[in-house]
Amino acid sequence: MISRILNSALVGVCALALTACSTGSDAPAASDPTTTAAAEGHGAVAGAEELAEPRLGLTAIDPDGAVSHLDLLDESVTDIGEIGAPSAITTDGRYLFAQTEAGVEVVDSGVWTWDHVDHFHYYRADPRLLGAVDGGGEARIATTNLSTSGGTGVFFEGSGDAVLLDTEALSKGEVSELFRLDAEPGPGMVVSVGSFAVVAQGGTAVGYTAEGEPTGLDEACPEASGTITTRVGAVIGCSDGALLATVVDDELTVERIPYPAGTTAPPATSFDNREGRPTVAALAGSEGVWLLDTRERSWTLIDAPAPLVHVTAVDDADENVLALTADGRVVVMSPDGAVLAETEPLVAESLAAGATPTLVADQQRAYLSGPSERRLFEIDHADGARVARTFDTATEPAFTAETGR
Numbered sequence: 001m002i003s004r005i006l007n008s009a010l011v012g013v014c015a016l017a018l019t020a021c022s023t024g025s026d027a028p029a030a031s032d033p034t035t036t037a038a039a040e041g042h043g044a045v046a047g048a049e050e051l052a053e054p055r056l057g058l059t060a061i062d063p064d065g066a067v068s069h070l071d072l073l074d075e076s077v078t079d080i081g082e083i084g085a086p087s088a089i090t091t092d093g094r095y096l097f098a099q100t101e102a103g104v105e106v107v108d109s110g111v112w113t114w115d116h117v118d119h120f121h122y123y124r125a126d127p128r129l130l131g132a133v134d135g136g137g138e139a140r141i142a143t144t145n146l147s148t149s150g151g152t153g154v155f156f157e158g159s160g161d162a163v164l165l166d167t168e169a170l171s172k173g174e175v176s177e178l179f180r181l182d183a184e185p186g187p188g189m190v191v192s193v194g195s196f197a198v199v200a201q202g203g204t205a206v207g208y209t210a211e212g213e214p215t216g217l218d219e220a221c222p223e224a225s226g227t228i229t230t231r232v233g234a235v236i237g238c239s240d241g242a243l244l245a246t247v248v249d250d251e252l253t254v255e256r257i258p259y260p261a262g263t264t265a266p267p268a269t270s271f272d273n274r275e276g277r278p279t280v281a282a283l284a285g286s287e288g289v290w291l292l293d294t295r296e297r298s299w300t301l302i303d304a305p306a307p308l309v310h311v312t313a314v315d316d317a318d319e320n321v322l323a324l325t326a327d328g329r330v331v332v333m334s335p336d337g338a339v340l341a342e343t344e345p346l347v348a349e350s351l352a353a354g355a356t357p358t359l360v361a362d363q364q365r366a367y368l369s370g371p372s373e374r375r376l377f378e379i380d381h382a383d384g385a386r387v388a389r390t391f392d393t394a395t396e397p398a399f400t401a402e403t404g405r
Contacts, residue, residue, distance in 0.1 A: 045148055045171045048125035055124050056404040058367060058376060059109040061086050061098055062395050067107050069127055069403070070391065072378070080107065081129045091401035092143030092152070093275055095130075095170060098399070104139050104154055106130040106175055111404035112147045115231070115276050122404070131175040135161045142191045144229045145276045147171060151178055151197060151210060153190030160185040164197050164210065179212030191227050193234045194247035198254070200224035200236050205243055207252045219243060219254050228271040230278050232294040237282070239267050244294055257297050265301055268292070274361050275405055277315035283308060289321060291335065302337035309351065312361050314381060322366055322381055324359045326351060330368060332381050341385035346370060346377055360402045369400040376400065 058070040059080075067080040084100030091097070094112035098105045110127035113120055133139075137158015144150050148171040154163040162181040169176035181199065188201030197208050200221050207217030226237035233246035241258035259267070266285030271292070273280040278295045289311050291300040307326040314320045319335040328348035332341040347357045347370040355371040365388065366379040376397060378389040 045123065045125060048123045051122040051124055054113050054120075054122045054404050055111045056362070056402065057109065057111055058391075059091075059096055059107065059127075059401050059403045060397055061089060061096065061107070061399045063398050065098075065100065067096075067129065069109055070376075075391075078127060080109075080127045083107065083129060086399055088138075089399045089401060090141040090143060091403065092145070092147055093401075093405040094147035094403055095143075095152075096399075096401050096403075097139075097141045097143075097152070097154070099139050100132070102132040103135045103156075104133040104141065106132070106170065108170065108173070109401075109403035113405055114148070115145055124404075128173065130170060130173060133163060133165065133175060133177070135159055135163065137185070140187070140189050142189055142227045142229075142234075144192050144234070145231075150194065151192035153192050153197060155183070155188040155190050155199075155201070157187055158185055160188075162188065162190045162199050162201075164190055164192065164208075164212075167192075178210045179208065181208070181212055187225070189224055189227055189236065191234050191236055191245065192229075193245040193252060196247065196252040198234070198236065198243075198245050198252070200227075200243075205236060205238075205245075205254065207254075215252050217252055217254060219256070223267075225267075225269040226271050226282065228273065228280050229276075230273070230280060230294045231276050232278050235271060235280060235292065235294060237268050237271065241299070242268070242292060244297065255297065257292065257299065259299055260301070263301065265290070272310070272312035272360075274312070274314050274316075274363060277313065279313045279315040279319065281311040281313040281321050283311055289323070289333075289337070291321070300335070302333070302335065305331060305333065305337065305339045310357075310359050312359060314361050316363070316382070320381070322359065322361050324357065324368070328357075330359065330366065330377075330379055330381075330385055332385050341381075343377075343379065343385045343387060346375075346387070347373060349373055355396075355398065358400045362402065362405050367400070367402050369397045371396045371398045 065083045083105040086098040096107040135156030140155045142153035152165040160183040164178040166176040205221040207215035221238040223239040236243040268282030271280040282290045310324040321333040328345035350372040358369040368377040374393045376391040380386045
């Protein structure tokens with residue numbers, strides 16, 4: 001993507017800078033290095049620089065597997081390397097987990113944020129390709145908000161392998177498994193929760209230690225689908241609601257959050273939000289949008305203003321929601337479903353062609369990829385959904401992730 005996307009073609013045209021090929025001048029404020037990361041427990045890794053502000057970027061993999069990183073501050077592009085041709089990616093804001101013929105290949109963008117609840121730490125290191133996790137069939141990947149500790153879950157639907165990766169080892173450049181369990185082939189998830197994990201498959205959610213030993217937790221979760229981690233805990237979607245997994249007094253616990261009584265809307269199957277925030281959003285089929293407040297343990301169903309293909313909870317002071325419509329517009333919605341602002345149809349061509357644009361939100365901006373349009377959009381969702389910058393790409397930006405957040 002952004003590699004062959006924005007590398008030789010754009011570098012040659014733009015004289016090693018993307019400014020001339022983008023619109024607007026609203027780059028984030030500069031992030032000056034302040035120290036060499038050394039503090040334990042704050043997301044530090046040996047050899048990384050600690051920064052005063054997050055160094056946000058768009059890390060991408062093109063259809064042939066070329067990996068690159070666009071720095072959103074200075075608009076420079078770094079080619080990271082080549083992996084196999086990807087069919088899907090998942091990200092935690094630092095790593096990209098790409099599904100290829102080799103299994104799941106892991107890319108380290110080299111930029112990350114450590115959420116310390118009342119403050120944040122920001123880091124930058126060299127980006128690199130880390131290797132692959134073996135497994136058969138489609139992989140379901142569950143990340144957390146911490147990129148230097150805990151675990152990352154991978155479930156291979158074809159082989160039934162349930163894998164918990166060591167995220168601390170990833171931060172040191174190693175692909176290491178904390179456990180690999182044999183499960184039944186089919187849909188499933190491995191969800192990291194502190195020093196534990198929950199394997200959801202076959203109608204149940206079972207707890208394990210990081211060493212793969214059962215904890216005794218065994219909860220019903222029919223048709224498990226979709227997971228996300230907030231500051232409150234890890235959400236696991238079920239057809240009758242959601243499970244909220246947390247660690248209390250060093251023990252893995254699960255709370256059930258059922259859908260409102262009498263609801264007939266389809267269940268949530270995929271969640272998204274501004275990373276770490278308590279409220280998450282999901283499509284309720286074609287009927288509306290589910291909002292799950294993990295602090296209040298409550299669901300809210302709001303009407304969709306138009307047919308939607310993706311939603312994400314910004315969870316700001318106004319509790320706004322962003323949505324991508326089926327005709328390619330980005331819509332800013334209030335928590336009662338009112339449309340506050342919207343863009344023009346930015347990615348209509350991609351959606352008409354069956355491509356999958358990526359929409360991701362952070363505190364200040366949203367980023368939208370247009371594969372068929374060969375363009376990336378930066379949107380100020382708090383300023384009337386204004387398109388702040390655009391980045392033209394030389395090839396199809398099919399797999400894009402915002403990193404450094």
